[in-house]
Amino acid sequence: MSEPFEPKIVAFVCTYCTYAGADLAGTSRLKYAPNVRTIRLPCTGRISPMFILKALQKGADGVLVSGCHPGDCHFTHGNYHARRRWMVFRSLLDFIGIPPERVKYSWISAAEGVKFAELINSVTEDIRKLGPFDQYKELIEETEAEATH
Amino acid sequence: MAKIGVFICHCGENIGAKVDCSRLAEALGEHPGVAVSVEYKYFCSDPGQESVKKAIRDNNLTGVVVAACSPRMHEATFRKACAEAGLNPYQCEIANIREQCSWVHTDKDMATEKAMDITRSMVEKVKRNNNLQPIEVPVTRRALVIGGGIAGIQAALDIANAGQEVVLVEREPSLGGHMAQLSETFPTLDCSQCIMTPRMVEAAQHPNIRLLTYAEIESVDGYIGNFKVKVRMKSRCVDMNSCTGCGDCITKCPLKKIPSEFDCGLGKRTAIYTPFAQSVPNKPVIDKANCIYFKNGKCKICTKSCQFNSINFEMQDEFIELEIGAIVVATGFQVQNNAQYGEYGYGKYPDVINGLQFERLASASGPTAGKILRPSDGKEPQTVVFIQCAGSRDPSKGVRYCSKICCMYTAKHAMLYAHKVHDGKTHIFYMDIRAAGKGYDEFSRRAIEEDEASYVRGRVSKVWQENGKLMVRGVDTLLGKPVEIAADMVVLATTMIPQPDAKEFAKTIGIGYDEYGFYNEAHLKLRPVESSTAGIFLAGACQSPKDIPDSVAQASASASKVLALFSKDKLEREPVIAINNEATCAGCWGCVLACPYNAIEKKDILDRSGRLIKRVAFVNPGLCQGCGTCVTFCRSNSIDLAGFTEKQIFAEVMGL
Numbered sequence: 038m039s040e041p042f043e044p045k046i047v048a049f050v051c052t053y054c055t056y057a058g059a060d061l062a063g064t065s066r067l068k069y070a071p072n073v074r075t076i077r078l079p080c081t082g083r084i085s086p087m088f089i090l091k092a093l094q095k096g097a098d099g100v101l102v103s104g105c106h107p108g109d110c111h112f113t114h115g116n117y118h119a120r121r122r123w124m125v126f127r128s129l130l131d132f133i134g135i136p137p138e139r140v141k142y143s144w145i146s147a148a149e150g151v152k153f154a155e156l157i158n159s160v161t162e163d164i165r166k167l168g169p170f171d172q173y174k175e176l177i178e179e180t181e182a183e184a185t186h
Numbered sequence: 187m188a189k190i191g192v193f194i195c196h197c198g199e200n201i202g203a204k205v206d207c208s209r210l211a212e213a214l215g216e217h218p219g220v221a222v223s224v225e226y227k228y229f230c231s232d233p234g235q236e237s238v239k240k241a242i243r244d245n246n247l248t249g250v251v252v253a254a255c256s257p258r259m260h261e262a263t264f265r266k267a268c269a270e271a272g273l274n275p276y277q278c279e280i281a282n283i284r285e286q287c288s289w290v291h292t293d294k295d296m297a298t299e300k301a302m303d304i305t306r307s308m309v310e311k312v313k314r315n316n317n318l319q320p321i322e323v324p325v326t327r328r329a330l331v332i333g334g335g336i337a338g339i340q341a342a343l344d345i346a347n348a349g350q351e352v353v354l355v356e357r358e359p360s361l362g363g364h365m366a367q368l369s370e371t372f373p374t375l376d377c378s379q380c381i382m383t384p385r386m387v388e389a390a391q392h393p394n395i396r397l398l399t400y401a402e403i404e405s406v407d408g409y410i411g412n413f414k415v416k417v418r419m420k421s422r423c424v425d426m427n428s429c430t431g432c433g434d435c436i437t438k439c440p441l442k443k444i445p446s447e448f449d450c451g452l453g454k455r456t457a458i459y460t461p462f463a464q465s466v467p468n469k470p471v472i473d474k475a476n477c478i479y480f481k482n483g484k485c486k487i488c489t490k491s492c493q494f495n496s497i498n499f500e501m502q503d504e505f506i507e508l509e510i511g512a513i514v515v516a517t518g519f520q521v522q523n524n525a526q527y528g529e530y531g532y533g534k535y536p537d538v539i540n541g542l543q544f545e546r547l548a549s550a551s552g553p554t555a556g557k558i559l560r561p562s563d564g565k566e567p568q569t570v571v572f573i574q575c576a577g578s579r580d581p582s583k584g585v586r587y588c589s590k591i592c593c594m595y596t597a598k599h600a601m602l603y604a605h606k607v608h609d610g611k612t613h614i615f616y617m618d619i620r621a622a623g624k625g626y627d628e629f630s631r632r633a634i635e636e637d638e639a640s641y642v643r644g645r646v647s648k649v650w651q652e653n654g655k656l657m658v659r660g661v662d663t664l665l666g667k668p669v670e671i672a673a674d675m676v677v678l679a680t681t682m683i684p685q686p687d688a689k690e691f692a693k694t695i696g697i698g699y700d701e702y703g704f705y706n707e708a709h710l711k712l713r714p715v716e717s718s719t720a721g722i723f724l725a726g727a728c729q730s731p732k733d734i735p736d737s738v739a740q741a742s743a744s745a746s747k748v749l750a751l752f753s754k755d756k757l758e759r760e761p762v763i764a765i766n767n768e769a770t771c772a773g774c775w776g777c778v779l780a781c782p783y784n785a786i787e788k789k790d791i792l793d794r795s796g797r798l799i800k801r802v803a804f805v806n807p808g809l810c811q812g813c814g815t816c817v818t819f820c821r822s823n824s825i826d827l828a829g830f831t832e833k834q835i836f837a838e839v840m841g842l
Contacts, residue, residue: 043296047842053698053718060256063285071296074303074842075286077257078830079762082780083814085832091839108693111719112813113782122818147718148700154290 044098044164046073049084051115054105054146061150069154070161073101080104082115086126089140093173099139099164103156106144116144138163139170188313189221191247192305193238195229195254197284202227204288206298210253213302219313221245230260238264239271247273249312253281253305258709274317276761276829281308303842310841314833320758321807325411326511327351327752332403332695335363336382336734337726337741338516339389344745345514346394350752353508354389355417356399360465361386363518367448369548369556371734372598373629379464379551386466400471404505406513406695407783409811410721411757413510421501423472424458429496431468435488436460444476446553450543452561453553458488458497463551472497512721512748515705516741517691519727522577522584522681530573531649532678536562537656538649540576540680541595548602558606560675566607567674571658572596573646574616577681585681585702590731592679593620597630599677600639612639613671615646615660623733642669649676682731697722705729715743723747762812762829764805771802771824777816778803785809786816 050056056077062069078084081104089100102123110116123142130137141160145153192214196202207225215223222241228234229252241247250273252264257280265275283301291297327350331342334356342354360366366386368378390397404416439456446455448462455461457477458470478485479499489497521542524532531538537560539547550556560567574596577584593616600612619641621627633639646660655672662669684703685691692699697717698706705728708716715723723744726737751757766777768791778786789804803825805816814827826832 060285063289071291080813085818115813115815
């Protein structure tokens with residue numbers, strides 16, 4: 038490969054903390070890698086594991102989930118639900134053969150613009166190192182091909 | 187058939203310089219379902235909004251995507267424009283290509299690619315948006331003001347004078363806050379007590395204000411217009427109704443040497459006490475940590491001295507529940523402990539004091555009755571050194587921010603000292619003199635020109651004791667020479683920092699805070715007095731370091747926001763709430779467990795003869811806040827969140 042691999046990463050973030058933190062990174066004119074596409078949700082509690090699987094299926098090389106710090110959730114405890122769900126979901130990922138390192142989980146508050154920029158850079162680098170995520174896509178293509186037979 | 191309009195804003199050069207807007211418009215124009223795709227310099231401007239409206243009417247658009255700044259900035263603006271053009275406002279979405287794209291990337295090609303993905307994703311979402319109607323909720327016309335300093339008092343009086351009910355909660359035994367501790371105030375040198383105490387009395391006697399002192403907020407539930415607040419009334423051990431405030435108990439209390447918090451430890455108080463002579467309410471409390479009776483069960487001398495049997499050692503904390511429509515948070519600040527500056531000797535040498543302690547020395551109601559006397563031996567200091575920025579603008583030991591008021595209060599201290607000790611000498615070590623404000627620069631010049639304060643530009647490296655003097659070693663950076671001054675007293679211009687429990691309190695009431703613990707405003711410039719939570723407003727130094735004029739201005743601004751809220755009978759709320767499909771709901775009650783607001787009830791479905799068919803979940807639209815946790819929890823995919831439905835989010839992912 039002559040050109041460096043540019044991973045595609047989908048981020049699911051809550052609007053009150055991480056989305057606001059991302060806006061702060063913007064208003065502070067911090068610079069970070071352009072590989073992440075953000076989907077804004079009211080709360081991390083709204084994030085279904087199905088969204089993550091859909092993103093990976095659609096071609097994402099990695100997924101980032103980020104919300105308010107524990108205790109800071111605008112909706113009091115949506116992020117705790119998200120965390121519990123993530124603990125279970127991680128074992129499922131492992132079980133079905135998706136490396137859990139492809140899915141990152143973090144807390145970024147509305148005041149942490151710098152941390153947001155650093156997180157995006159580090160996640161991009163980590164996923165870049167893991168390389169393109171093809172096996173899931175191939176699997177789906179195969180399954181879909183079989184189904185149409 | 188979807189007919190989506192895509193409006194790509196250049197935001198001057200903010201977006202245009204980093205994102206190829208023409209390429210973006212062209213690419214989106216080819217996207218399925220997009221009827222219009224245009225670019226313009228400023229869509230938020232009047233002609234910009236008009237062109238959006240015209241495009242909606244001319245093309246019968248079913249949805250609108252504005253690719254511009256963050257939705258936190260102008261979502262409301264464009265939704266309003268859509269509504270004016272006859273489109274349901276919830277058919278408008280914002281693609282954030284400024285804060286999260288053009289401002290943070292350097293490569294124009296990659297930024298343009300990203301902007302395309304973001305905009306396409308929003309187009310896919312909008313195609314699946316539903317027409318929503320705002321929810322109407324009633325408003326309780328009663329405000330809660332938390333904090334009884336100058337900001338809280340001002341906000342409470344403004345709201346009360348407009349004819350609305352206010353509950354003013356203060357956790358100390360008296361109103362007053364930090365302003366009551368000050369001697370004179372800059373830039374007019376009028377006496378703080380003289381302008382503060384009448385306001386305290388006015389607040390306490392106002393028919394529309396219910397004053398709760400020695401009380402703390404226990405919990406806040408609910409939402410804008412409909413908060414439920416629980417207040418803990420700490421037990422004073424003194425019955426507020428029968429006590430007349432005669433003060434006999436205070437005179438008789440055998441414990442007379444407890445350091446007074448109000449005097450910053452420079453004065454003493456008794457165990458049954460009022461914080462200061464002009465306290466409002468002027469009724470004492472018992473300090474349970476120090477009182478002899480609470481320690482070993484004996485004494486009760488105060489009980490014998492009380493003619494009204496007002497003292498009750500058995501008194502317990504009580505709880506009050508309040509229905510509140512809007513909240514003003516005015517919880518104030520504290521001054522930083524200077525312990526991290528070991529080299530200045532604060533806490534080690536009694537004559538090294540902080541700015542607030544100097545205020546108490548200079549105050550006519552203070553421990554020295556307004557005479558400037560050294561804490562160590564009670565003598566008048568002949569040379570005083572002031573050290574500015576003791577903690578502020580110092581990321582290594584203190585805080586990064588400028589504490590804002592210290593330049594001015596140090597100039598004031600130098601003047602007050604010069605007016606009281608005529609042959610005294612003042613030296614002020616400073617980094618910069620920041621005197622922006624009406625009459626402020628003139629004031630600090632007066633300190634130099636009329637009251638002969640000697641300003642030395644530079645930092646102090648060490649303070650030590652030698653031959654009864656405090657030796658101050660620093661550097662004069664303008665002369666490029668080290669300086670050593672033998673002083674009798676050193677005053678540190680200590681930084682304003684958030685209250686020690688500011689972060690925890692923010693969690694209790696549900697508002698955001700910054701890295702230090704100052705409360706976050708919804709928008710620094712355009713919504714500076716609103717918190718990120720609707721119906722909760724900010725006033726005073728709990729948001730950032732502020733002087734008195736700024737605190738009062740912000741308090742009045744918060745009050746006007748509260749009054750605007752109370753001017754309506756009903757409030758409109760965003761219709762982002764969960765909706766249950768009763769046909770598929772299995773009644774497993776997973777959503778009930780997930781809901782943080784107890785908004786989900788069990789509803790009986792009956793047949794015509796009244797027999798129970800099944801029980802299903804019902805989302806109370808008044809209580810639901812729209813977090814969507816229940817949606818993810820729902821095993822039968824029956825609950826969905828309006829505005830962020832499963833279909834919309836999957837479409838967004840597919841659009842990327």
